[in-house]
Amino acid sequence: MGIRLGLCQTRVTRNKGENLRLAEAALRQAADQGANLALLPEMFNCPYENPCFPLYGEPAGGETWQFLAAMARELGLYLAGGSVPELEGDKVYNTCYLFSPQGEELARHRKVHLFDIDVPGGQRFKESDTLAAGNQITVVDTPLGTLGLAICFDIRFAELFRVMGDRGAQLILVPADFNMTTGPVHWDLAFRMRALDQQCFVAGCSPARDEKASYVAYGHSLVCNPWGEILTQLDEKPGVQVVDIDLGDLAKYRSQIPILSGRRGDLYRTEDRT
Template sequence: MRLAQIQMHVTADKTANLRYAEELLHSVRGADMAILPEMFCCPYDNSCFRAYGEPAGGAAYQMLSRTARELGLWLVGGSLPELEAGRVYNTSFVFDPQGACIARHRKMHLFDIDVEGGQRFRESDTLSPGNDVTLFDTPWGRMGLCICFDLRFEELCRVMALEGARVLLAPAAFNMTTGPAHWELLLRQRAVDNQCFTVGTSPARDESASYVAWGNSMVCDPWGTVLHCCGVGEEVAVTELDMTRIDAVRRQLPILSARRTDVYELRRV
């Protein structure tokens, strides 16, 4: 499977962001699947989420559907602020090569952190959480979808793997505090834990933004090997995923198929 990651700059102009994302997607003709970054059409800022938001079927949704159909591409539409019933969700829509929306993931774990001397952000000031584990089927097997902070929750990733996910896809926007500390570590760890490919796709770094993304979009294989890592600027990267690698690793280290004891008895001495 040829997977394209679109690590793009995101500006304050939503229309320009959509037009640019469409242009970059057209540059990867021949890829089987493409993935955009978290909040690809919107500055990552609480003050912007509602203002830039749209209901399902809005301008961003229509562009993604149309582009998937035109290119015959499986398209993971990064994420965008979705409006529904007065709430705002951080949502990723997935489209098949006919342009049909086949999956929707609303970020379950909102990014509420306060790192002393580093990043402070509270998504919950504006966004509402989703509650669905999101998987979708493709010709290359089942895919699991999460968004950024979701990746930190090993239980969610394990559930997706146990439900058949062979690739874990994560549009994300780690920052200059969490990025250097945990980005590569988490992607490699989830790949090794679940013996699958992991794909983290970030916006390009913009030092002038109110929230500075780490960049470094990355693909890891089921052995934890980094197959590709973008730099910090704009990049369109196409990585070939050898899906037979998953079965080979799972045969050699049968972790997912091993019998597990769910309740451990504590013995007192």
């Protein structure tokens, strides 16, 4: 079965219900174009602001979880539900849920590497002020192929992607929200490098840009192939882009430059963090 991936770059407002309606419209558009897998942005139901994460947060099984499960089931597609603030006990996680076409939760990835940066004259943000870090590496086998999940700042940590690659990830899905400081210089580069060094496909989905927001997203959702090429990319505006991904190409790229089979297991050892 081939993958037809729908990137759903939605606008995020301060109204959760409106955010879900915008996500629904984008998912329906992707399904109408034949997508059998869809990806939403990071924090697609919530403004990207520390005070909002606990206020908009929900436990697994809550309103947004139910919405995502229902959309996957109704549209008959696999759905990586961007990310949402997930409440568990006294903690808030930045979490991506993956659903089957039957509306079953297949996987849950909690952002491992929290976005704590301070660039002089640019962006300052500390997710750790409100969010807790996850501690699992998320790879799941599906009839479409073996999918990995990561969230935004995770992409800067090559070792995380290395372990996903060692566990067989063929396509890694990354809801992300780069900003106007890091986006123009690092967005394309980071996604192309993770695809190149793991010789797999990597997809990133961002919120659309809102210049009036306190945190301005870069946009430019994209898919990169194992050669480090960009297969498709949106601009900064809301939009849906559907792209065909042929996992059969993996063998071609990997045979041409056999870095995966040439890894020195006795020299480089990966740790199981689960």
